[in-house]
């Protein structure tokens with residue numbers, strides 16, 4: 435079983451560059467099949483979710499290859515409209531292929547997606563959106579059978595779901611006429627998807643606001659596009675620096691995309707400065723508790739940053755309340771943090787984090803992606819050695835994490851075969 439061995443207690447110093455955003459590149463890879471052409475995606479991180487996306491693309495008949503941080507997708511040869519159940523279960527974003535396959539071929543056969551287990555993650559809004567564009571959707575034996583000629587229309591999402599907004603945009607690009615998506619998600623990743631669709635020749639506007647408008651059936655071609663930097667990876671490195679102390683510069687992501695996170699870390703006693711694609715955090719003295727942190731859709735505090743920021747505040751003076759509004763069950767890291775000496779009580783959606791003097795190292799297991807990031811942050815600040823297992827979750831969203839942390843002076847190594855009892 436592979437594990438991360440982290441000996442905590444060293445302050446972090448230096449610069450770390452974040453890779454491209456997982457939550458941008460996955461819908462962009464799905465979008466690449468909308469036109470029978472060659473797309474080139476730059477700044478594409480080598481993540482296991484990207485590998486899963488490439489496997490889906492190749493299964494569909496495309497030629498998708500990753501070389502370093504560049505992915506080339508030749509979607510000219512796309513022939514199939516089905517995604518096997520095993521690939522659907524690999525990640526949440528497999529469901530975004532629904533709008534894209536349906537848009538390109540008029541037919542799609544998928545099943546329900548996997549992804550982090552954070553409580554129920556239905557896809558009713560996705561299906562409602564594509565039905566509203568004229569698709570027929572049947573469920574048979576756990577498979578979703580979708581077909582129909584798509585026509586633009588007025589879509590109103592009952593909540594600003596990121597994935598449903600993306601699926602609706604992809605289907606709308608191929609639909610006849612104009613589609614408006616009201617109460618659309620406003621995340622920066624939606625703006626990135628719009629950027630790629632425009633690079634393919636699509637007419638899309640409004641991304642980043644609550645109303646996205648798509649004029650469908652424009653002549654599309656392959657596009658070349660650089661994926662934005664990962665704001666959650668940036669938030670994770672900053673949380674690590676806040677937890678361990680020191681001076682860390684994070685480059686490659688736009689600090690405006692995670693300003694709610696930097697605001698919290700600043701309130702906790704860190705000094706922050708930055709500009710368009712870099713931010714520097716320094717923490718010399720102790721951390722203090724902050725006002726309650728409520729996760730919310732963008733531009734609110736991101737649910738994906740809740741676990742690492744919580745880990746950073748486990749040793750702050752005082753008590754911080756976290757209120758998780760997006761997912762029903764996103765505190766699976768709490769029990770593991772408590773094994774490291776944290777004092778956290780959870781009641782429903784609220785977690786009360788009472789700062790302790792210092793965490794201690796322990797064997798812990800990641801049960802989901804950002805929960806794993808929280809354990810890394812905690813281990814860097816803890817006294818002694820931690821052994822973190824469950825790395826397949828971390829590998830879905832973090833590439834080069836050990837190298838990045840080692841470059842900041844952390845004692846981190848990955849063992850591939852250690853048996854952890």
Ligand SMILES: CC(=O)N[C@H]1[C@@H](OP(=O)(O)OP(=O)(O)OC[C@H]2O[C@@H](n3ccc(=O)[nH]c3=O)[C@H](O)[C@@H]2O)O[C@H](CO)[C@@H](O)[C@@H]1O
Pocket residue numbers: 456457460526527554555556557558559560561593594595596597598619737738760761762
């Ligand atoms: C690959 C990707 O981009 N994942 C991100 C995306 O996930 P994802 O796209 O799955 O998140 P959504 O915004 O769709 O989900 C938000 C909430 O809406 C609910 N919901 C969603 C769809 C639906 O059809 N019905 C429904 O009830 C979900 O259960 C959840 O409670 O946004 C989340 C919220 O910022 C992030 O945590 C994930 O990292």
Ligand SMILES: C=C(OP(=O)(O)O)C(=O)O
Pocket residue numbers: 456457525526527548549550738803804831
């Ligand atoms: C929850 C996440 O990912 P996914 O939606 O792919 O499960 C995440 O990136 O934190």
